[in-house]
Amino acid sequence: MIEFYKFVPQFGMRDASPFVLKLEAYLRLAGVEYTTTEVMDPRKAPKGKLPYIRDGNQTIADSSFCILYLKDKYGDPLGENLTAEQHAVGHAVQTMLEERTYWVLVNHRWLNEGNQIIIRDAWFGAIPAFIRGFIFGKLVKDMKKGMVAHGIGRHSDEEIFTLGLADLKAFEDILGDKPYLLGDEPSEYDATGYGFLANFMAKPFPSVMSQYIENSKTLRDYIARVEKKAFG
Numbered sequence: 320m321i322e323f324y325k326f327v328p329q330f331g332m333r334d335a336s337p338f339v340l341k342l343e344a345y346l347r348l349a350g351v352e353y354t355t356t357e358v359m360d361p362r363k364a365p366k367g368k369l370p371y372i373r374d375g376n377q378t379i380a381d382s383s384f385c386i387l388y389l390k391d392k393y394g395d396p397l398g399e400n401l402t403a404e405q406h407a408v409g410h411a412v413q414t415m416l417e418e419r420t421y422w423v424l425v426n427h428r429w430l431n432e433g434n435q436i437i438i439r440d441a442w443f444g445a446i447p448a449f450i451r452g453f454i455f456g457k458l459v460k461d462m463k464k465g466m467v468a469h470g471i472g473r474h475s476d477e478e479i480f481t482l483g484l485a486d487l488k489a490f491e492d493i494l495g496d497k498p499y500l501l502g503d504e505p506s507e508y509d510a511t512g513y514g515f516l517a518n519f520m521a522k523p524f525p526s527v528m529s530q531y532i533e534n535s536k537t538l539r540d541y542i543a544r545v546e547k548k549a550f551g
């Protein structure tokens with residue numbers, strides 16, 4: 320049985336990490352049986368990040384490597400009927416969400432001063448107050464440094480949202496009036512689409528991104544459709 324390691328549910332969401340939500344949606348859509356372990360401190364994870372899975376004595380970290388492992392072990396029920404071109408489109412959309420849109424989410428949650436307090440109290444509230452500020456401050460500083468090195472951290476919030484909104488529009492246009500990103504049936508790329516879009520709708524962090532989704536019947540219905548298909 321696959322053991323799935325994730326964060327504790329937070330902000331009214333099954334998981335406030337888009338990567339964790341992606342993997343859990345994949346497990347459900349692909350019909351893989353699993354048990355769940357909630358982790359408070361991702362530093363103890365094999366690559367210092369969540370999600371990861373265990374299967375017997377094997378540990379696989381990173382949502383994409385987990386999915387590759389699962390496809391290798393159980394086959395690819397969500398992808399076997401897709402053409403190479405559909406896979407390529409799915410891959411490109413997934414890479415956009417994970418490598419670019421993700422930073423729009425991180426910037427808004429972790430570097431916006433109001434949101435920082437919400438994050439700090441929710442995830443670091445158990446740490447004694449006298450060291451909480453220090454630990455959280457260092458984490459935010461390291462995050463900012465990483466984002467500057469990446470390049471995204473050199474833009475203003477407004478510029479970052481401009482990039483994020485372009486990603487949402489691209490996603491919406493590729494989806495069009497299809498029920499799922501690549502057609503009538505869900506694929507692994509919908510697990511990613513859902514994981515990211517649903518996370519922008521986390522209640523305590525309204526933004527132009529959540530507004531865009533709220534105003535788009537296509538995207539709203541899509542999130543609800545994938546959620547229903549995956550989680551019932």
Ligand SMILES: N[C@@H](CCC(=O)N[C@@H](CS)C(=O)NCC(=O)O)C(=O)O
Pocket residue numbers: 335336337338339361362367368369370380381382383
């Ligand atoms: N490429 C990884 C990304 C995972 C990731 O960035 N997880 C974040 C949560 S969204 C995390 O665990 N962060 C903890 C940390 O950096 O301390 C994947 O696909 O699993």
